[in-house]
Amino acid sequence: MKKKEFLLKENTVYKFYYFITKGLVRSFYVDNKGNEKITLFALDNWWVTNMESFVKTTPSTQYIQAIENTTVLYLSKEELDQLYIEVPKLERLFRIITENMLIANLRKTDVFLQMKSSDRYFNFVENLPNFVQRVPQYMIASYLEITPEYLSELRRKTK
Template identity: 65%
Template sequence: MKEQIKKHFSRYVEFSDVEIDEIYSKLTQKTFDKKDYLLKEGQICKSNYFLLSGLIRSFYIDNKGNEKITQFALENWWVTNMESYIKNVPSYSSIQAIEKTTALIIDKVELEKLFNSIPKLERFFRIITENMLIAIQRRNDIYLQMKSKDRYDDLIQHFPVFAQRVPQYMIASYLEITPQYLSELRKK
């Protein structure tokens, strides 16, 4: 696991073995079973999660009682509820395991301490956050303006693993289309 972390961190910023050891010492490993929550709506998010294995979704329940999936994350991705984490307020959404998931967890307080002792770690998380914001902006500005079929084709082209691992009704929710229409698209 330490090698997986080192390889992941080195994609963005170079860290020494001593720095990786210090970072790793602050991480806690936890396995979540399918349907376990990493965070429930109304809780305050106090951690960042690095997925070693598995698959999760972030979602909220709209005023009609429908689940709205806003994000998926899989191996080697970081996930948190940014607003709750930064502002220390209750989360408006939930984070749930779609399949058995193992994550390394870093507490916000410990991460802040690491930022002081290893300043380039803050740069690493800035880059990760920028990439996340780009993905959100892409989804909001471009993706949701596409026709339903084009959104589905784009998802399958860029993230084919999701088509195999994520239940179709969840893909439909993420794409903001009905499961019936998604079934029609898949047949074509």
């Protein structure tokens, strides 16, 4: 898929579980003021889905969009359920993947509740230095829930 192409748009049912073999995507929603709020990034060798939409077959409240040219593999819910029956160990694998996704989400929430915005940025850069080079700064600001101007100020302080 090409840069800026969507895997998922708001109000559509998410029918696939994607594995990113190469590339980078973001998941986001648009708030009531029209601002994009990035909730996660997924890159090479990561799984991405809108779990609620995928499992419950309900319309998504999120978008998933490629940030750069991205190659994905995907499974439908029906294919995944059939694989669980045919290869029971896969169900365990996907449970572990789902648990890791949940842990990452909880960790992000904990970090956001416990850290000042400047500390969130420095923690992000320290833990994902190569990632920061691949993502536009305004997207990082959205993910960290800070303004692009404040992010620029923080970046100037580190130079």
